[in-house]
Amino acid sequence: MRREDGWHGGFAERGADPPALRRSDWGQADGRSRAEGAVDVVAALAARAVPGTRLGTKDELRARCGVSVGTFNEALRLLQARGVVTVQRGPGGGLFAAEQTPMARFAHSVLALDAAQADVAEALRIRDALEPLLWQDALWHASPADVKDLRGLLTAMESAAESADADAFVRANWRLHARVADITPSMLLRSLYVTLLDLVERHALGVGSEGAVPLAEHIRGRCELHAALIDALDRRDQEAVARLVAKHGTVGT
Incomplete structure (x- = not known):
């Protein structure tokens, strides 16, 4: 397990948990x-x-x-x-x-992939390619309640950053992206994106710093980028959303 500036990537291995846990204790020994x-x-x-x-x-x-x-x-x-x-x-x-639709069968086949780094990296690459479509749909379909939910999830990301909890930051980041996917009216896009997101989450890719930038600084930058995206979404600022999504795709997580 990698440690950097007091942060740690991925999910820590833990022992057996009691049946019901607090949200902060979601992690299990197998990373799920x-x-x-x-x-x-x-x-x-x-x-x-x-x-x-x-x-x-x-x-x-x-x-x-x-x-x-x-x-x-x-x-x-x-x-x-x-x-x-x-x-x-x-x-x-x-x-x-539910009736097993072609989309459901596809989701099951994706989740059946093994944990090979190549599979997870490919899933992450395809998921990132879908981000512009999701944010474009969110730009036109997000309600005030949707924006409020996104701000709440952003607060969880910021709290994790302040407390130097990389595991909590990654989980909060995934939940925010899943919530953006909930906004699109396209069931196909939503299902495909969430399925790929689940695959990445199951195999617990950790958060890493960008180049020589300290990891804590990198994560703060990710919080600021997502805050700007949500603000642009709230303003229905199409140009800003497109610019920020493009930046989002160049720095990961």
């Missing part, structure tokens, strides 16, 4: 989040069920997974993005096994 563990449990149920079968209520499935409400909500977002489940509200509602 508690939310991903819940995804695997529900996805296994859906895989054995006929499409349209009711798998249970959110509370029932959350209890089965042994995770907190916030963690299960994150898992549910991933399950829906991958086309694994659908959610119905009201009496008799809950989570239902």
